[in-house]
Amino acid sequence: MxxxxxxxxxxxxxxxxxxxxxxxxxxxxxxxxxxxxxLKSTIEKVEGMRPYTPLELAGRNIYVREGCYNCHSQMIRSLRDEVERYGHYSLAAESMYDKPFQWGSKRNGPDLARVGAKYSDEWHKQHLDNPRSMVPGSIMPANPWLGKTEVAVNEIQMDMKVLAFQGQPYSPQMIENAAKDMVTQATNDATDADGLAQRYPKAQSRKFSGLDGPVNEADALIAYLQMLGTLVDFKIYDGKANLR
Amino acid sequence: MSGAPHEDIDAHTGTATTGHEWDGIRELNTPLPKWWLYILYATTVWAIGYIIVYPAIPLISGHTPGIAGWTSRGAVTQELAQLTQQRAPMTSALEKASFSEITKDERMRTFALAQGRAAFGDNCAPCHGAGGGGAFSFPNLNDDDWIWGGSLEAIQQTIQYGIRSTHPDTRVGIMPAFAQILNTKEIDQLANHVRALGGLTTEKTYEKALGSRLFGEQCAACHSDGGKGNIELGAPNLADSIWLFGSDKASILQTLARGRASMMPAWNGRLDDTTIKALSVYVQSLGGVKTAP
CATH class of the missing domain: 1.20.5 (Single alpha-helices involved in coiled-coils or other helix-helix interfaces)
Known part of the structure; x- marks a missing residue:
């Protein structure tokens, strides 16, 4: 045979x-x-990426929970029209602290990879409460409960511990200050805003929802949306070294 | 596995069998259609060519680059460069020209309006509405009631640095929360007075003399005597029927008691200077400049 x-x-x-x-x-x-x-070339070397602050992380959890990724991508593809509309194409490094990543595969709504600092907090609040009030033709579902739902401030520490265990660079100091940092970031003129910005560069502190009272889910989600795509400074990013 | 396939013809179908036989059941030999096979061969050859020309196989410290040297990021950079070059004659003219030159030159103005409209749809429409109609706390741009000035330079500055934005050069105006400064009765009087300024009805409890005095003491510094507003401070004109934060008494009470601080982001850096220039021309064209200082 x-x-x-x-x-x-x-x-x-x-x-x-x-x-x-x-x-x-x-x-x-x-x-x-x-x-x-x-392969080292998979993730570019960039300046400015840092892990999420406790408030942004809580906002990200809400983003995932509400299934925002079902209609919104966070991935500006390297195509002319996308760069023209949304800004610099997304880098792999920009999702290095996203577990799971939120690239999405569907755009019923616009891409959100660089939505940070594009609109005002007030716009986000009104738009989350009732999208039609801001964009008449919108088909996005309203999320009016976010501003009325408190965020469990003490639970975020566990999330950070898990992420640190997975290799994200959360220092013991960051984890220790988790709850405090979250409250600080959701406060206007907070006393420890400098400490927060030291631990998390470019972190912005204010009462994102504009509502009085304890940290609510709208604070967290808007804080997350307002930082999306703002960490990497493209003025100093060397695109030619990262062609692929 | 005995016998050559062509020797054995199935009686019912007239088709040759493969010669395989299991418990008396024989397998018909129906080969794939020729057209299908040729497409398979063609795509296989194409794939081999593709692997040679384009980046394909991962290696130890990189990947095969392909002889064409193509990268998706390189491609988009090139396409964007082409686009910039294509627009260059007009954009560089726009970049160099002063606003008065743009306004005078019909061709340049048309280009600025077109570019401005496209940028407006992408960036401004979510807050100010697709036609610039605005919404509660987001100014209507279709009127010539300009809070921070309606000259092209003023609009350009607003777009560049924003209002109460995170940019260091941002425009900042503060409407204080009067709940800590005035008592309830005084705020109520002021609310009535502000409605009166705007030509709206007042309540019976309104005392004109008291209202005027309070307005003179607390509000006129920014909103000017008679509530005409002050574009230097971004203090809106209160003596017209355009209301950014609502004209009903409850809204005005809220404005007086808690203050207002709506925010417009800075677009410097996100949009290039030429686009901001074009946007200024477009935005001004929406509202007109009849009374713009």
Whole structure:
């Protein structure tokens, strides 16, 4: 029996067939996925990226919970029209602290990768409460409960511990100050705003929702939206070194 | 596995069999159509060519670059450069020209209006409305009631640095919260007085003399005597029927008691200087400059 006929081993024994299929599919998968983990060129070297502040992280959790990613992408593709409309194309480094990433695959609404600092807090608040009041043709669902729902300030520390365990650079000091930092960032003229900005460069502190009272979900979500895409300074980013 | 396939013809279909037989059941030999096979071969050849020309296979410290040297980021950079070059004659003219030159030159003005309209739809319409109609706390741009001035230079400065934005050169005007300065009765009188200034009805409790005195003491410094406003301070004209934060008494009470501080982001950096210039021309064209200082 020639070598050619040995395929009968696979055809006549289901367990060999199963193992063979697994091996072949794994090779395909590994070749596609593995290089992304070891190739240094996958993530660009950029200045300015930092992990999310406790308030932004809480806002991100709300973003994920409400399924914003189902209609909003956070990925400006390297296409002329997208760069013209949304700004510099997204870098891999800009989602390095996103677990899971929020690139999305659908744009019922606009891309949000660089929505930070584009509109006012007041606009976001009114738009979340009732999108039609700001954009008459909008089909976005209203989220009026966000401003009325308190954020569990003490729970964010656990999220940060998990992310630190996964390798995000949250220092013990950051984790220790989690609850305090969250309240600080959601306060106008907060006394410890400098301390917060030292731990998290470019972090902005104010009462994002404009509502009195304890930190609410609108504060957190607007804080998150207002920082999206604002960390990397593209004036000093070397695009030519990162062509791919 | 015995016998050549062509020897064995199935009686019912007239098709040759493969010669495979399992418990008396024989397999018909129906090969893939020729057109299908040729497409498969063609795409395989294409794929090999593609791997050679374009970036394809991951290696230890990089990937095969492909002989064309193509990258998606390089491609978009090139396309954007082409676009800039295509627009260059007009944009560089716009960049160099002063506002009065732009206004006089019909061709340049038309270009600025077109570019301004496109940028407005992307960046300004979410707050100020698609036609610039505005909304509660977001100024209507279709009137010539300019809070921070309606000259092209003033509009340009507003767009560049924003209002109460995070930019260091931002425009800042403060409407204080009078709840800490005046008592309830005084605020109520002022609310009536402000409505009277705007030509609206007042309540029976309104005492004109008291209202005027309070307005003179507390409000006239910014809003001017008679409430005509002051564009230097971004203090709106109160003596017209345009109301940014509502004209009903409850809204005015809220404005007086808690203050207002709506915010416009700075667009410097996000939009280039030429686009901001074009936007200024477009925005001014929306409202007109009949009474703009």
């Amino acid at each position: 020639s070598l050619w006929h040995k395929h009968q081993i696979f055809e006549k024994n289901s367990i060999f067939m199963l193992i063979g299929v697994l091996v072949v599919i794994s090779i395909g998968g590994l070749v596609e996925v593995l290089p992304l983990f070891y």
